[in-house]
Amino acid sequence: MVLYTSPFPNSFLSVLHSFSWGLIFPCYWLADRLVASFVPTTYEKRQRADDPCYFHALCIIITTPIYLALLVASLPFALIGFLLWSPLQSTRRPYIYSRLEDKSHANGAALLTEWKAAGTGKSFCFGSANVCLLPDSLARFNNVFNTQARAKEIGRRIRNGASRPQIKIYIDSPTNTSISAASFSSLVSPQGGDNTNRAVSVGMKRTTSMEYKGDNSGLNNSEDAREDKAGLGEPNEGEENSCIVRINGEENGLASDTEVDTVNGQPNAGGQAEQSPDGDAENSKTPNHKQKEGDSGSLDSYTASRESLVKVRIGDGSVDQSTVNNKLLYKASIMKKTSVRKKKHTDETFDHEISAFFPANLDFLCLQEVFDKRAAEKLKEQLHHYFEYIVYDVGVYSCHGCCSFKFVNSGLLFASRYPVMDAAYHCYPNGRGTDSLASKGALFLKVQVGSTPQDQRIVGYVSCTHLQALAGDTTVRCEQLDMLQDWLSEFRKSTSSSSTANPEELVAFDVICGDLNFDNCSSEDKLEQQHSLFTHYKDPCRIGPGEDKPWAIGTLLDPEGLYDEEVCTPDNLQKALESEEGRKGYLVYPTSKNHGSSQKGRKASLKGNGRRIDYMLYTEEGLYLEWKVEVEEFSFITQLAGLTDHLPVAMRLMVSTGEDDP
Numbered sequence: 001m002v003l004y005t006s007p008f009p010n011s012f013l014s015v016l017h018s019f020s021w022g023l024i025f026p027c028y029w030l031a032d033r034l035v036a037s038f039v040p041t042t043y044e045k046r047q048r049a050d051d052p053c054y055f056h057a058l059c060i061i062i063t064t065p066i067y068l069a070l071l072v073a074s075l076p077f078a079l080i081g082f083l084l085w086s087p088l089q090s091t092r093r094p095y096i097y098s099r100l101e102d103k104s105h106a107n108g109a110a111l112l113t114e115w116k117a118a119g120t121g122k123s124f125c126f127g128s129a130n131v132c133l134l135p136d137s138l139a140r141f142n143n144v145f146n147t148q149a150r151a152k153e154i155g156r157r158i159r160n161g162a163s164r165p166q167i168k169i170y171i172d173s174p175t176n177t178s179i180s181a182a183s184f185s186s187l188v189s190p191q192g193g194d195n196t197n198r199a200v201s202v203g204m205k206r207t208t209s210m211e212y213k214g215d216n217s218g219l220n221n222s223e224d225a226r227e228d229k230a231g232l233g234e235p236n237e238g239e240e241n242s243c244i245v246r247i248n249g250e251e252n253g254l255a256s257d258t259e260v261d262t263v264n265g266q267p268n269a270g271g272q273a274e275q276s277p278d279g280d281a282e283n284s285k286t287p288n289h290k291q292k293e294g295d296s297g298s299l300d301s302y303t304a305s306r307e308s309l310v311k312v313r314i315g316d317g318s319v320d321q322s323t324v325n326n327k328l329l330y331k332a333s334i335m336k337k338t339s340v341r342k343k344k345h346t347d348e349t350f351d352h353e354i355s356a357f358f359p360a361n362l363d364f365l366c367l368q369e370v371f372d373k374r375a376a377e378k379l380k381e382q383l384h385h386y387f388e389y390i391v392y393d394v395g396v397y398s399c400h401g402c403c404s405f406k407f408v409n410s411g412l413l414f415a416s417r418y419p420v421m422d423a424a425y426h427c428y429p430n431g432r433g434t435d436s437l438a439s440k441g442a443l444f445l446k447v448q449v450g451s452t453p454q455d456q457r458i459v460g461y462v463s464c465t466h467l468q469a470l471a472g473d474t475t476v477r478c479e480q481l482d483m484l485q486d487w488l489s490e491f492r493k494s495t496s497s498s499s500t501a502n503p504e505e506l507v508a509f510d511v512i513c514g515d516l517n518f519d520n521c522s523s524e525d526k527l528e529q530q531h532s533l534f535t536h537y538k539d540p541c542r543i544g545p546g547e548d549k550p551w552a553i554g555t556l557l558d559p560e561g562l563y564d565e566e567v568c569t570p571d572n573l574q575k576a577l578e579s580e581e582g583r584k585g586y587l588v589y590p591t592s593k594n595h596g597s598s599q600k601g602r603k604a605s606l607k608g609n610g611r612r613i614d615y616m617l618y619t620e621e622g623l624y625l626e627w628k629v630e631v632e633e634f635s636f637i638t639q640l641a642g643l644t645d646h647l648p649v650a651m652r653l654m655v656s657t658g659e660d661d662p
Contacts, residue, residue: 003423004093007393017088023081027074028135034067035137041145043563089398094425095443098380098390115450117458117506121656123632124449124460125359127158128513128616129640129648130368133375133411142645143559150643151375155382157639158365161358163386350540352551354577355635356570359650362386364447366464366513367413371438376413387415394425395439404431406439412464414445421459422446422495426487428480433470440466442484442514444491449508457505463488465514474527477518481531484512492622506624508655512537512617515646520548521608522590537617540631540651553577553636554587554610555647561586562642573638577647583609616651628656 008014037060040048048056115122131154132139136147144150365387370376376392383390395409410427414420427441442465450458465484468476497504512533518525520542529545541552557567567573567586576582587610620629630653637648 003097003420004095005097005099007092007096008088009091009093013088013091016084017092020081020084020088023077024085027071027078030067030071030074032135032137034064034071036140036145037063037067039137039140041140041143041563042560044145046563086398089396090400092397092400094396095391095394095423097420097423098384098392100384100388115458117450117452117657119657121627121654122450122508123652123654124363124509125361125650125652126364126366126462126511126513126616127162127358127362127637127648127650128366128368128464128515128614129637130466130515130614130644130646131370131379131640132644132646133370133372133379135372143562144644147372147375148378151370151372151378152382154640154643155379157643158358158362159382159386161637161639162360162362162365164357164360348549348551350631351633352540353633353635354553354574355637355639355650356574357639358637358648359633359635359652362650363417364462364511365413365415366462367415368464368466368515369411370413371408371411373409379413383415387417389416389418389420390414391420391423391443391445394443395441396427397439404436406437408438410439410441410443411466412441412443414443414462414464416445416447416462418447418449418460420445421448422491424487424491424494426483428468428483430476430479431468432473432476435468435470440468442487444488446491446495452506456503458508459505460507460509461488461492461511463512463514465512465516467515467517469517471524474518474525477516477528478531481516481528481533485533485536488512503624506627507622508624508627509629509653510619510622511651511653512615514615515613516615517613519554519590519608519611519613521546522611533617536621537619539615539617540634541612548608548612550609552609552612553583553647554589554608554612555614555636555649556588556611557645557647558586558588559645562645568642570638570641573641577636577638580609587611614646614649616649618651618653626658628658630654630656 006014008017040056131151132142132144133147133151133154134142136145139145139147365383367379370379370392373393380390380392391414393409394412394414395406397406397409399405406427410425412425422445424444425441426444427439431438431440442463445462445464447460447462448457449460452458463484465480467480492510516528518528520529520539526546534542534545541548543549561567564586565572566582567576573586576586590608590611616634618629618631623629631651632654633650633652635650637650640648
């Protein structure tokens with residue numbers, strides 16, 4: 001299957017499309033600004049609290065006639081542009097595939113080595129988020145604004161969070177026998193190349209998150225590296241750039257003996273603290289994501305709340321100090337599980353957490369609501385610093401390919417560190433209400449993650465979707481889930497080059513990510529909860545229809561509280577969501593006849609821990625029979641605090657081959 005690298009089959013159509021959109025854009029922009037001026041966010045209301053009451057009204061009185069006059073003047077040009085633009089959409093391709101040619105800018109992709117199915121297995125990490133990148137006037141109805149600056153900052157935070165080694169901390173204590181792991185999304189510097197393997201000694205002070213000062217060895221083929229690698233033993237291939245810290249504790253809670261094993265890589269800290277290639281000027285103009293004390297959402301922030309710091313300092317090691325250029329400060333989020341929760345969930349087979357950062361070594365990312373095309377370009381630019389392969393601008397426009405006229409695309413975006421082999425998009429034909437104006441659908445992707453010594457390709461399937469949003473449209477969503485399953489089955493058959501007798505490909509995983517717009521606790525969503533999709537695909541957060549696991553929390557934030565001091569930074573939002581009171585205050589809860597839709601300040605007993613409408617599902621069906629797939633870690637992420645009204649989610653899968661290490 002050919003991957004489309006441009007929206008149109010030839011340059012003439014591309015130029016004609018650019019010309020038509022150039023005629024439409026002034027009218028579109030003026031209308032957007034006009035509506036936005038009448039829809040203030042809670043942040044803007046608070047900023048204006050000290051201004052005279054007449055000041056904002058005076059601004060609207062002055063600017064509205066100007067916007068209206070320019071809007072009317074631009075309408076004839078917009079009409080001509082629309083008459084050119086609309087028929088062109090019949091030739092438009094359903095997505096754009098972007099591959100980064102200059103790999104020196106892709107810090108994450110440079111670290112990948114092809115998996116040869118050796119060792120005990122390999123882990124793959126998946127992330128999903130609804131980022132609410134609508135035109136600014138529409139985004140304000142969700143209480144977020146400045147779409148263009150938010151897109152850039154969202155991309156920065158994701159790549160900063162992902163381009164770090166995985167760090168795990170195991171704490172042995174006489175008073176606490178459970179395992180506490182450092183967040184697998186713990187924050188360190190983006191990597192620019194291969195790293196050496198070595199063990200380091202550290203002194204650690206117990207608290208709840210980490211500052212990390214790493215040395216840049218700059219060596220990837222030295223004798224010391226080979227000796228250390230032999231001494232530590234070969235890790236699983238999936239444990240790229242991971243650091244394992246073991247702490248033996250005493251009864252007083254102080255660490256008495258600490259060991260750190262750096263597996264498959266010493267964190268690379270070459271160069272100064274990472275700055276955005278585009279500079280930080282634009283970020284400073286975006287009030288809703290200015291960094292505050294305790295905001296660890298970006299690598300550029302060096303401050304963290306004192307309650308969430310564990311200091312790890314590199315001791316004297318075998319690294320040649322002449323190769324150390326400088327040191328960089330890193331921060332890591334620690335998995336926070338209270339002792340009560342640990343005792344209640346000792347039967348859980350995988351780690352779970354509320355993390356202030358995106359996972360380290362994130363392999364695949366599925367985003368929803370990337371509707372604004374300019375914002376999509378800014379987001380893609382930032383993500384390309386970590387992900388080599390991106391599929392964006394997914395969907396159809398006008399009347400092409402769907403039953404009703406589509407003004408915007410599907411809003412889906414997919415980013416990967418592994419090459420995309422095939423891609424397909426389908427539009428849901430049964431959208432209703434305002435959702436029918438967008439070409440919501442499903443994006444299916446086949447990626448190559450390795451090959452066997454017998455030259456058999458190792459592949460995986462990732463599906464990204466966004467279902468009907470309007471409440472009460474249960475039947476519509478169930479129909480869309482039916483179509484999702486049918487389309488996925490068809491895609492797998494059409495892209496498979498294997499037969500049972502002569503398998504040319506080994507399927508390692510099959511994952512579905514997306515905003516399904518229903519939760520597993522609301523009584524109104526019973527039909528979706530019992531859908532056959534959940535008999536074929538597993539939900540790590542779910543016990544059964546209508547019942548989530550006790551540690552699972554909602555992913556839909558209460559828009560009214562997005563800018564409250566308690567939740568406006570990643571660290572603060574993480575702390576708030578770890579308490580029942582915080583969840584009741586800042587998450588949207590399942591609706592019922594006895595409770596209204598607003599939870600702000602309510603302390604009453606509510607079912608579940610909030611509306612979890614963002615899902616990550618995986619299946620064991622249709623995979624290579626000799627391999628086993630298990631969830632290693634699942635996390636709810638707060639790194640996009642103040643930038644969107646959803647919590648991103650992440651899942652790490654371990655594909656076990658059952659072979660012994662060589």
